[in-house]
Amino acid sequence: MPGIATPPAPIVPPPAAPPTVAPRTITEPSPPQSAQTGVWIAIGTICMSFAALTSAMVVRQGAAPDWRHFQLPQLLYVNTLVLLASSGTLEWSRRRIAAVSVGAPGLVPRLDGLAGVYLTLALGLLFVSGQVIAWRQLAAQGLFLATAPSSAFFYVFTALHGLHVVGGLLGLSYVLRRLRRVAGPAPQIALRAAALYWHFMGALWLYLLVILATRV
């Protein structure tokens, strides 16, 4: 099932025929900021879900003395850097595309800005595989989902966050496809929304890292 809150796919103007030689001349007025509002609301929802899980963890830790502390695999800190880097490259390419297409709203000048988005996708995939490797390391230590409540919450938090990151990757690849094919400002609005969602993924991971490091 795709990420629970895949970033909202803003309305595509009627699926244009495959890009003919001359890009479509009509430039539609910029759509309202619905993609941006949608992402902000999705962020609110995701925060509420993780807040509920955090309170469940706090209550569960107090409920019984069986909370077994364990050392977080060091790989997680490397993954954190990878995720922050991916946010960086995405922000760089978003600003570059915005700056470049202010002059000429056609397709061509925008292409060099896409490299950053590709890099973000790669780093995102690297982060997700890093998380899975961290799970393997934990399993090697004998800490599975049901071994202890602390490991259970670790797996639930990282799984839900990973699921949302995968959703973000799907959203980014969708926006990437539209950036290459559709002229006009609409894809940029979508890119700004997708970037906001991606930065939130980074911030959420930092929050998770803090509470996991302190409580688990």
Next chain:
Amino acid sequence: MSQPTTVAAAHHHAPPQGFLRKHVFSLDHKVIGKQYLDLALVAVCTGMVLSWLMRFHLAWPETPIPGLGTLSPSGAAGGVITPEYYLALMTMHGTIMVFFVLTTAPFAGFGNYFLPIQVGAEDMAFPRINMTSFWVTLVAFLVLISAFVVGDGPPLSGWTAYAPLSAVGKDAGPGQGVGQTLWAVSITLFCVAQLLGALNFITTTLDLRTKGMSLARMPYSTWAWFITSVIGLIAFAVLMPACILLILDRVAGTSFFIPAGLVISDRLQPHAGGSPLLWQHLFWFFGHPEVYIAILPGFGIISHILPVFARKPLLGPRVLIACLVSIAFLSYTVWGHHMFLSGMNPFSATLFSVPTLIITIPATIVTLLWIGTIYGAKLRFTTPALFCLGFVSVFVSGGISGFFLAQPSIDTYLHGTYFVVGHFHFVMGVAAMFGIFAATYFWAPKMFGRMMSETLGKWHFWLTFIGVYCVFMPMHYLGLAGNVRRYSAFTDDYLKPLIPLHRFITVAALCTGAAQLIFLFNLIRTRLRGPKAPDNPWEATSLEWSTTSPPPFDNFGGRPPVVQHGPNEYGTRGAAGDYVMQASPQSAGPA
């Protein structure tokens, strides 16, 4: 609130071509709205049949029900309902009604259909996500219903699914194996669907309002759907992780909600350290806002329809919106009143009883606004108007019994008795249903382009209005006598003298149920062969009445309306009578 800079024209998309795109996998919010309403119709029929079986079993436990033995041989061999099957019927009745009827119909169904039109938009902000949320809701409903035919029957831990009864697995009794897991998966899917739905509602209300449609000029049903989606966003975002943890407890062997040392069916359970109260807290943090998700759209619908038939403006619309917002906020501070006696620290009972009693104030104000609107009105007693009046009366009865349950000292006696059943059925089972009936009769001309029969409508109203009072008011008397709820048979000595009252309730419930067939027949006949409906049969002012019945694909035929007035212009001298349409250019002079 970002005022939309440009007209929402850019948001158009080409009308669908193929049958599939037009009717099944449609992106049009009107088709999705009708799909939600049809799902809710199937769900309410299922839920009602379950309640008939339950009521019949309570009144005459040993009389076999013909045909039930063949339908469910394990649950009701020979037509006699077994105790576990009764609890399974109760659990499915509660879950279907709360989730798939009272959240789906007034909020997702009518909201999806009318919110975009009422704000002057062509469609929801994200049509693809809107379509996804319906299909995920349908899958959730099918997953829930499959519990009837799979494993050892549907779950029996109630719609509240308290742990460890719901978390331990098949040791806890029949239905707690596969059936309970299906329940948890179904509710998780339902949460995902509602989150996507709420996301759509809020973005559309904030971003896609047409020119001149400021927030102050939005109709009150739109306000209600907007506030309900904000509540839903937070409530379902908490229930989803709770259900995920419950599923992990059931299948992955974790111990979030199951403590150590439990011996169930002579087996020591392999769990340790969990807290059953954690589930109750997470569930009711969602649970009480859920009951407001069920009733607030009803508030909006009644506040939208009542002025139309009173032919005068709603009294104090700003106060109404302030009350809706304060109810929405307070609904997150009261969940503990479900848990006064649950083993939670007794001091927090006092803590939760204060906001619970305070929330009665905005509810009282809203009721008084409706009664105040009726004062000095020129009431037209059409069927939707009667259901509005019925809503006000029934909501008052239900709300008043809330006074008793809000106080921990009285809840000591009344908790877990039929008094509670009477209370929540009056407020949710009847008031919210009257909201749905009023909305159906009021908007049928617009949705189907055909008028519903008034005579059948009135028969349906009178039988239902008197019927529900005969069914649910006696439940308060049973509660005062200490009749415990969720019992599949009354074998206690002090309950035996109450059985005749149960028989009266059963007869009343079967008659009221039969009366709903009138509504079903009326609805189906209208959709197939009802008389053609004009664009504005009720002479109302809001935007949905300034377009054709049923509205074209993009709601306003390419000419998005420019709004000049609020929705409350009744009783003033207007071009076409004593009202001024929201989008009419002419100024609204005094009457």
Next chain:
Amino acid sequence: MGKLFAVVLAIITVVSTAIFVTHTWWLPVDISAHGHAIDHQLAETMLSSGVLFVLSQLALAAFVWRFGDRRDGRAVTTFPGGVTPMVVFAVVLVGAEVLALTFVGSKVWAGIYQTPPDPNSLQIDVQSEQFAFYFRYPGPDGKFGATHPELINEASENYFGLDPKNDVSARDDIVVPTLTIPVNRPVALTLRAKDVGHAFYVPELRIQQDFVPGLSIPLHFTATQTGKYEIVCTQLCGLGHYNMRAYIEVLPAAQFEQWLKDKAAQQ
């Protein structure tokens, strides 16, 4: 049509209120020390909300009766004073009533659930299980034996999982399915659940408390009248929930001591 609605609504209101007022179905006799305070609180709330109920229903009926559309061209009029009387009535009157009920009610609640039990009250260990209550008295040695969930064996009536072989204090514990207590003497129960959530509810004692697996919850009361009453479960616990009952027998003090001695002898 409006007049019909007003009449039907008035009849419904009058009939329902009459049944409440005449106590056709009402609370059973109160045999608990703290029961009077609860009954008083209930009566108080019944009176104030009854008035609110009758007033609002009859107001609705009256307005619907009077303001039907008689096509006489009469202009619509707004409620005298507009919306302010509504808000004032709700905030002041309902608010005041809410505060009164909360203030008085919290004292009644605190008296039952927030005060520690009387030190010399009778200690009884209560275990609820899928679909029965069992009560354990410490027996002559005054000490409860340790309980071991893995030793529970219903066939040999070892419901608490006692280990008499090597736990001396467990040998004289008395386990009975009927809660037998002396009259006018405080009783302190410790509620423990063996499997799922249950509840302890005696309507006559005006007392109710859930069992939570994993917790042992204190509950104390004093019975002021002898007799045999029913204990029922109000927390959904599975298929036998409706049949999960026990009896509470309130005996005069002497008869209770005799009963205790007989039971200890049978051990």
Next chain:
Amino acid sequence: MRIRSRSLLMIALLGSAAMVTPGAPPAAGAISGKVTYTGTPPKMKPIDMAKEPFCARLHAAAPVLTENAVTGPGNALRWVLVYVSAGDQGSAPSTEPVRLDQRGCQYIPHVLVLQPNQPLDIYNDDSTSHNIHPLAKVNPEWNKSQPVGAPPIHTKWEKPEFIPVKCNVHPWMHGWHLVLATPHYAVSGEDGAFSLQGLPPGKYTITAWQEQFGTQTQDVTISGTETKTIDFVFKATPY
């Protein structure tokens, strides 16, 4: 739960040999004897059925005692299953139905012996609802209620197993369904006596099983139509 691994029993049961042609019964021997105990058995406590008024009234005169170690005169032990665990030529399992009654909130008989696929009819003779919950591990476990007015439950067990049965509604109601592959079995009565009839000549292992004191086996050889007597003595402990 009695700590006694059932796997040991399973091996003994599966030892029964191939089919025997029905035809006229060959010359048959018999084994009979008595089951007794030594030491002090646990005291059989009276069951207080106060929770279920209907059953409490039935047993008001003579309260029912617990049945996990029922003793009789002369140190006799009742409800002990004695059966041929090895050396049985095996024969078609009988198909005439076995009846289990729930009367006075008790399982009658306390120990019910039957063979795989033998029809089992469970009746509820009380005017209160019972709930039969056989805690089977080898066979599929089921848990059904039988409310008043419900028809009898017709079921069967496919595989041999010793299945404890409990009633979820009345915690003191316990019984056993002993599913045996061999048709040669007997349950010791009040006096602890048992007898196995119709045994063709051959070498047999006889096993005696008691729900609390475990199992004992003895070997017997039948040469003609004589009756061999063997006795079993179980060591009883008070707790």
